[in-house]
Amino acid sequence: MTLEFRDLTADPADLALLADFYRHYVVEFPDPDERESMANMVDYLRRKPVGWYGRNNYHIVLAIRDGVTVGCSVSDYLAEPNAGVIEFLLVTPQARRGGTGRSLVAKTERLLDNDAKTSGNGPLAHVVAEINDPRAPSDVPDNLDPVTRALIWDRWGYQGLDFPYTQPPLSSGQESVANLLLIVKSFLPDRLDPGAIQLVVHEYLRWAMRISEPDSSADYRRMVDYLRGLSEMRTLSLAAYVGVDPSQPLHVHRLTDANDPDLAALRSCYRRAFGKSPLAVPESEFERALTDVGGYHLWTLRGSEDDDVEGMVSLFGFETAGLCGYVALEGRLRGRFRALVGRIECALLRDRPTARGWYVEVGLHTDPGPFLAVGFEELDVDYRQPGVDELVRLLFKPFGRRYGPVSLPVSELRVTLAEIMDVVYHAPLAPEVLGSLDGLEFARFR
Structure with missing residues (x-):
């Protein structure tokens, strides 16, 4: 022919x-x-x-x-x-x-x-x-x-x-x-x-x-x-x-249910990275989210399909934005965060093509440098996770390339934060968070 x-x-x-x-x-x-x-x-x-x-x-x-x-x-x-x-x-x-x-x-x-x-x-x-x-x-x-x-x-x-x-x-x-x-x-x-x-x-x-x-x-x-x-x-x-850099290979496996054979390795990776963190959640929450939450992603990460698990990611996709719950990179995967960011953004946009960006919660004792280096900005809000006494940094990044200041309407931020609290934490948005947004048309960044 x-x-x-x-x-x-x-x-x-x-x-x-x-x-x-x-x-x-x-x-x-x-x-x-x-x-x-x-x-x-x-x-x-x-x-x-x-x-x-x-x-x-x-x-x-x-x-x-x-x-x-x-x-x-x-x-x-x-x-x-x-x-x-x-x-x-x-x-x-x-x-x-x-x-x-x-x-x-x-x-x-x-x-x-x-x-x-x-x-x-x-x-x-x-x-x-x-x-x-x-x-x-x-x-x-x-x-x-x-x-x-x-x-x-x-x-x-x-x-x-x-x-x-x-x-x-x-x-x-x-x-x-x-x-x-x-x-x-x-x-x-x-x-x-x-x-x-x-x-x-x-x-x-x-x-x-x-x-x-x-x-x-x-x-x-x-x-x-x-x-x-x-x-x-x-x-x-x-x-x-799009996160497929031959010089920094990254194999992503998405878990679909609690019977996935990768779940045990993911839990071990999570435990090593976050076991002593005040922001840690019970590991059973991963299984619950896989079953109950639409648009949820739980990934194991490897250098290649045949390698051992050396990283994990949990992601929530909402109407206006995504949330990265946890991310950990170990061993040979350290230094491949930029490639992972490309994968995450493409995945979140496949689920919600109209979403504008994504959030990540970072403890005060965790270095936010890797996130800031790829385009995140820290929001100027009094943000806490329910049940956690200390303040938490809330960072936001618009999807894709950035060529100027971040513009995030407060009306959109309120909607997304309310969804995060409801879906992830089963709690209302705290009054102090709402108070720090009052009177603003666009979110302030530190």
């Missing part, structure tokens, strides 16, 4: 193929704010033969197997930054796992490289693409698990660009999209710098999104302000970002 590629034109036969495939596109892009209209795609194709793009170019490539379209990519060549943009790339569910995606992205990259050479710019410098950030809240369910997608693009040689990318509205009836990650594959790495990325975004908005004056977009201006403050363009390993 040979896979063929068709770079569409405005020919009626090609437009008919595009119209037939557009129904897959609508399904695969459930967020209407991310979706390009069929009318715009047709218009872009019709502009090509009359020279509207100048030295730039535009491609809609269909992947066809045995007469059936099984994939599609839409891409732009931008001459000014000598870069390509893959606006979207999808493979129908029935054709996945067979190399179709890899072949399609390679074909798209070759077309963009040919555009670069035809324009007189020499070899293509970079290709960028948008993916849903697997560690960002979303109001619209994704068509593909965002972690799976990130790992696929990682295998194809792409990295995340570490800046607050936002897609401006594509039309007057659409909204900005902030839960995206701009990714890049560089063919000339020495030329990847903040100025180059700014130029790519500028031209992408201008030619693909038809924003004739990108500086008129508040979203674009915020991106520019951030990029201009960078001395270098930082990138993210997509695999490491």
Whole structure:
């Protein structure tokens, strides 16, 4: 079964193929704010033969197997930054796992490289693409698990660009999209710098999104302000970002009931880490939560599937946020907390895609440094666990990357803390906690 590629034109036969495939596109892009209209795609194709793009170019490539379209990519060549943009790339569910995606992205990259050479710019410098950030809240369910997608693009040689990318509205009836990650594959790495990325975004908005004056977009201006403050363009390993770093392997096993053979090892790990802590709970609470609490995660951690248990995690997922009850890393797993944070955030967002972040309770005699180093902030509240006399540090982290001060509405904080007290401790929220929040619109941090 040979896979063929068709770079569409405005020919009626090609437009008919595009119209037939557009129904897959609508399904695969459930967020209407991310979706390009069929009318715009047709218009872009019709502009090509009359020279509207100048030295730039535009491609809609269909992947066809045995007469059936099984994939599609839409891409732009931008001459000014000598870069390509893959606006979207999808493979129908029935054709996945067979190399179709890899072949399609390679074909798209070759077309963009040919555009670069035809324009007189020499070899293509970079290709960028948008993916849903697997560690960002979303109001619209994704068509593909965002972690799976990130790992696929990682295998194809792409990295995340570490800046607050936002897609401006594509039309007057659409909204900005902030839960995206701009990714890049560089063919000339020495030329990847903040100025180059700014130029790519500028031209992408201008030619693909038809924003004739990108500086008129508040979203674009915020991106520019951030990029201009960078001395270098930082990138993210997509695999490491979701906690799957080959250099720091971490095997996670989720317990589902009290008969799991890992439970004894988890209890031993918990006892070693928290047995003498005033914040410890009876070990029977783990079994109770597994049985009675929806959205509860209880994990054992290993370096690999065949290793002994060297860590444990307990997590609660609530409507607006998650709570890490306990986390312990021993032996060879020490130093792998950052990878674990990626796993935790992806897991909590799978359960509650609209949740904004997560909390952790830390005893006054426990070093909060590891949490602060990955983006947590300590809340300025008089927080106690029921039945525990001493104050407890309550830390909060928004999911994913952070580029500025944490903004946490007090109304949201009250709801989450009430849920924590009810579900975890079977107690009401203490008056002193409520009192420390009175009169505030946003939470204060120490």
